[in-house]
Amino acid sequence: MSLPHVVVFGSINMDLVAKTPRLPRPGETLTGHSFSTVPGGKGANQAVAIARLDIPTVMIGRVGNDRFGQELLQSLQSAKIQIEDILVDDSVSSGVALIAVDDEGENTIVVIPSANGRVNESDVERLSSHLTGADSLLLQLEIPIAAVKAAAQAAKKSGVRVILDPAPARSDLPIELYPLIDILTPNEGEAEQLVGFPIESPALVAEAATILQQRGVKTVVIKLGAKGGFCATPDEAFFFPAFQVAAIDTVAAGDAFNGGLAAALAAGKPLREAMTWGAAAGALATTKPGAQSSLPDRATLITFLEQQTNR
Template sequence: MSIVVFGSLNMDLVTQTARLPQPGETVLGQNFTTVPGGKGANQAVAAARLGAEVVMVGRVGNDGFGEALRQSLGAAGIETAEIATDPDHRTGTAAIAVEQSGENQIIVVPGANGAVDQTDVERLTPYLKTAQVLLLQFEIPQRAVQKAAAIAQQYNLQVIVDPAPAVDQLPDRFYPHIHLLTPNQSEASRLVGFEVKDPETAAAAAKALRQRGVNMVIVKLGAQGIVCDGPDGRFRQPAFAVDVVDTVAAGDALNGGLAVALAEGQPVQSAVTWARAVAALAVTRSGAQAAMPTRSQVEAFLRDAD
């Protein structure tokens, strides 16, 4: 089982606070840490912790953050040979504020991630010949993401796209290259042009996105669970009831779990349940990559949930 991740690597600068500030307001933080992050790297770690063979393709800067990120991914068992060092840009960063409820605010500075281009796609392509799944996100330039998806489709990979950060529109030609699109409420709202706030509007959004050529859509509704629309029909699954500590990497955990489950050939409903369990465990812990659960932890969680 081989999963390729083409995406971002960031150093997360995390501040914990009693509550998030309002515009123009200053609040006191309770703790500050630097932890490896980036949506691409987070999803890579999520998949690796679940037992997949994972290759990470992306860029970091020629600085201490970049070296730390490469070492961290290597320690997780991820192939890092195709993480290039960009001499002209610093490593990407994300300033994250997390309040006691687990809600967060994030500001991403792309750095080297924003310089990803055709040369990176060329480095990625050989790995697509033997992989089962390609994971993509929008923290690297759209042109590179779309080119990677088109090539992956030629090799019959399952292409999973996390459309974050949110965008207002995507080219029509991109949608048919996506096997699975996984927007949250705000991302889905931006893509379809109407507010997605509950399972009913999520179902409408998923239907609209599938009409554009996507094979399957999962709309993430947080505490309201997920809505999935695919070739075999539409279904909803509720969220697992857990004590939330930090929601920073919930979506990344879900996508990593989906990649592993689909690469293993699990049926769609089982794959979604598996991925929801991965995300549920991740939000009970602080941080992004450090919060990703192992396979045995997910299996134990699902046994207890029955």
Template sequence: MMKPTVVVFGSINIDLVARVQRLPRPGETLTGQRFETTPGGKGANQAVAAARMGARTAMVGRVGADAFGEQLLASLAENGVATDAVLRDTEAHTGVALINVAENGHNAIVVVPGANGRVEQADVERLRPLLEQAAVLLVQLEIPQETVLAALRLAREMGVRTILDPAPVHENLPDELLAFCDILTPNEHEAAVLVGGAIETAVEASEAAEALRARGAQVAILTRGEKGATVAVADGVWHQPPFRVNAVDTVGAGDAFNGALAVALAEGYDVATAVRWASAAGALAVQRQGAQRAMPRRDEVLALVEMRRVS
């Protein structure tokens, strides 16, 4: 039987990472401990996460016609991601993310979109033939919002389930975007921006998830890091307990979560099972440094889920 297909439509970046003792304050210069260049971009990270979870995965997006672009395409291919639908844009540089990672695992990121900012309707058309075989389309907001909406509309027309990771978050995200979104996966900060209020307690998380469902998302999943996840579905709200781990780098946690979630749903598992897989994937990712290289493999994720089940 052919494996289910996950299609990721989104950003492809090169990550320039500085390891620091702590994050700098405004106007402050710190001496870093280490520097590295790694493949990233939320779209590409999630594609690698899905591929490592065993899904037949395709990436749609843009890179520049430069050395960084070639490096990123090679990394995706090495991880089993099909890149035939990734355009090499001769009029823009490859997207860049400037990342500071502190010893406690917290991070601060600045993204310069480059070619990602030029993803447009023509790229949506390259998405169409892939969706004919897809079970899930996974999108983020590191490409233009109107293009994301066009992709979600196309997936809805073609009967493909959609997941929207609303990062980086937009304060005035239109309800129309949420209306074409089957599953919305903000973290606490993103959800707080979307609902216009702080989220510190479990009750506030539940209220926010319900509010996002009321705005159009069929399922709202708030990822809350070491506090687990809050999930709002048609018949109520429930909480996914966290997998307790020692975090060393949180950069790729959300991407691991979304990639694993997409694969579980593509394979026909229910939302509760998919969220358990996703939470386990996120927990494994934060124990490793980097983004794509931190994405766990399927056997690791399922072993952690089973360990929780029998404990």
């Protein structure tokens, strides 16, 4: 039996990555180690993360009619992602992200939306044709919020699960968007932005999740990095551990988590096991440099999980 497909609606960027000894302070100039251009964007990263785990994947978004756009489409196609309804926008350049990564694996990112910033309801019309038979629609916040909301509405009308990664962080998520979300996956900082207070203890993490559920979200997953995460559903709430790995680069770890989560759900795994897949994919992504280049394939993920179970 073939698996249901997953649709990703979001950003497609070229990441311009500088490796530095440490992250620069305001006004400071540092000499870095190296520079590279790497396909990225939270939407594209999540699409690749899912496709690498052998789940049929459709990507909807925009690129510019430029060299970066051509390279980005080729990269997605090589990952076996369906790209036919990605629009090549002649009026603007492709989106880019300027990323600095230090020797500890921490990063800072500046995103220039360009084509991603022009995504609108006409893109949602192309998206809608792919919702029939889909398991989930994945959304992020690197495209205009009006398009995110319209896509979520289209998915709900089609009975498709909506998974929203509220990144980049923002405190003004429209209140009418929350009831459209089946699974909300903020990291610690994004959750703090959404609820308006620090979540510095387990009790405050749980309180934040409750507040987000009261706004209409069915399930809240708060990603806590090396501390693991917290999941609150309508029926239960639980913390789940992180996998201990030697991290060298945290870029795309959150995208890997969302990809692992969505892939597991599409494969029919229960939610608790899907959390484990997400945590494992996120951990593995930190052990390699880059965004999409760090995302694990299915064999690597399964082997890693088996090794953890046997310890």
